[in-house]
Amino acid sequence: MTSTIHSDNPITKERRDRFLSRQSVIEMRARERARALLDPGSFREVLNPFDRLEFPWLPLQGIVPESDDGVVVARGQFAGKPAVIMAIEGAFQGGGMGEVSATKIAAALALARRDWESSRPILPVLLLETGGVRLQEANLGEAVVAEIHAEIIALRRHTPVIGVITGMIGCFGGMSIAAGLCSYLVVLPQARLELNGPEVIEQEAGIDELNAGDKHLIWSLMGGEQRYETGFVDALVEDDVKALRQAVQALAERGVRSRHRSEMVEEYRRRLATIDPAAPPDGPALRRMWPREVKS
Amino acid sequence: METLNFEYKATQRLTRRSHVGVVGSGDLEVLIEPSNQSTSHVRVRTSVDGYAQIWKAVLDRFFARFEPAAHVEINDFGATPGTVTLRLEQAAEGVRS
Numbered sequence: 001m002t003s004t005i006h007s008d009n010p011i012t013k014e015r016r017d018r019f020l021s022r023q024s025v026i027e028m029r030a031r032e033r034a035r036a037l038l039d040p041g042s043f044r045e046v047l048n049p050f051d052r053l054e055f056p057w058l059p060l061q062g063i064v065p066e067s068d069d070g071v072v073v074a075r076g077q078f079a080g081k082p083a084v085i086m087a088i089e090g091a092f093q094g095g096g097m098g099e100v101s102a103t104k105i106a107a108a109l110a111l112a113r114r115d116w117e118s119s120r121p122i123l124p125v126l127l128l129e130t131g132g133v134r135l136q137e138a139n140l141g142e143a144v145v146a147e148i149h150a151e152i153i154a155l156r157r158h159t160p161v162i163g164v165i166t167g168m169i170g171c172f173g174g175m176s177i178a179a180g181l182c183s184y185l186v187v188l189p190q191a192r193l194e195l196n197g198p199e200v201i202e203q204e205a206g207i208d209e210l211n212a213g214d215k216h217l218i219w220s221l222m223g224g225e226q227r228y229e230t231g232f233v234d235a236l237v238e239d240d241v242k243a244l245r246q247a248v249q250a251l252a253e254r255g256v257r258s259r260h261r262s263e264m265v266e267e268y269r270r271r272l273a274t275i276d277p278a279a280p281p282d283g284p285a286l287r288r289m290w291p292r293e294v295k296s
Numbered sequence: 297m298e299t300l301n302f303e304y305k306a307t308q309r310l311t312r313r314s315h316v317g318v319v320g321s322g323d324l325e326v327l328i329e330p331s332n333q334s335t336s337h338v339r340v341r342t343s344v345d346g347y348a349q350i351w352k353a354v355l356d357r358f359f360a361r362f363e364p365a366a367h368v369e370i371n372d373f374g375a376t377p378g379t380v381t382l383r384l385e386q387a388a389e390g391v392r393s
Binding site for chain 2: 029030048049050059062063064065066067089091092093
């Protein structure tokens with residue numbers, strides 16, 4: 001029999017205690033994440049599984065549907081104030097956005113905007129965990145993801161729209177554009193943010209362009225930490241509910257952004273101009289070229 | 297994908313409903329609701345074809361101890377019989393408590 005020997009080193013002990021005391025967001029499913037983010041007891045699901053808003057075409061394509069189509073919309077209180085959480089279930093079809101699931105998010109954003117227009121403040125938070133549009137629904141999904149984009153832009157004039165990318169899937173495709181449109185973005189180190197996923201890039205441009213099997217390379221380019229250090233997101237938090245709640249609250253308190261990231265076209269163009277496409281930098285080199293603060 | 301239907305005799309009434317699980321790899325979701333009929337009806341949609349006998353064995357065992365008249369929906373993404381049993385028990389706990 002072997003016994004586990006814990007070191008008495010106070011530094012490792014502190015780390016171990018911290019690791020054991022934290023409540024992992026990544027290990028939670030979408031519904032649990034929404035519940036954990038909202039104040040205790042305030043979670044109220046809008047369009048719950050018993051409303052059975054599933055996508056009718058999935059069974060016709062031989063795919064088992066889910067009773068909530070992979071999106072959980074919940075209203076409740078966040079730090080004592082009204083909030084609406086839109087959480088994508090990454091375990092169902094890789095978090096792929098379909099016509100129904102994307103409509104649930106677009107409608108929740110539209111209702112939040114209507115609340116603001118009637119002077120009823122509400123904080124919108126998106127928990128993004130998605131490979132993008134569900135391929136089986138193609139344009140039907142794309143069309144509604146475009147509606148999500150339009151609704152975020154309309155809503156962010158009233159309130160910060162906060163996006164959170166947890167991991168392990170990350171946020172890709174049309175929903176990475178939605179992430180880019182958010183007022184503020186929070187990521188975990190395990191998250192990835194990119195328009196095209198590594199497998200897609202490898203398939204379309206070849207393995208010389210990007211080796212999708214090289215995890216270190218992928219996270220050094222599009223991982224949460226890299227995105228934070230190169231100024232694409234506003235907060236990097238460890239995988240813990242408490243830390244995430246604190247980060248979301250801090251960003252909500254910053255209020256409406258005077259200039260959104262997606263409006264800083266010239267600044268990002270200037271950044272792009274510093275890169276030589278013939279000799280693209282690696283992750284660490286890019287951090288030196290593109291610091292966290294984007295100069296205006 | 298395969299859709300299977302099962303009927304079981306019911307002797308009690310149910311007042312609550314419950315939902316557990318997710319249609320993710322090796323997992324399933326279970327929805328249990330009260331039914332006003334004298335039987336319980338189960339509809340299984342599973343991504344793995346050809347396991348009707350196993351489903352029947354797992355559900356027979358569960359309904360040997362579950363008496364309320366319920367409408368049960370299962371959306372399965374390749375869960376093992378053990379996982380199915382655990383999810384059913386978890387959902388049953390939700391309607392009892």
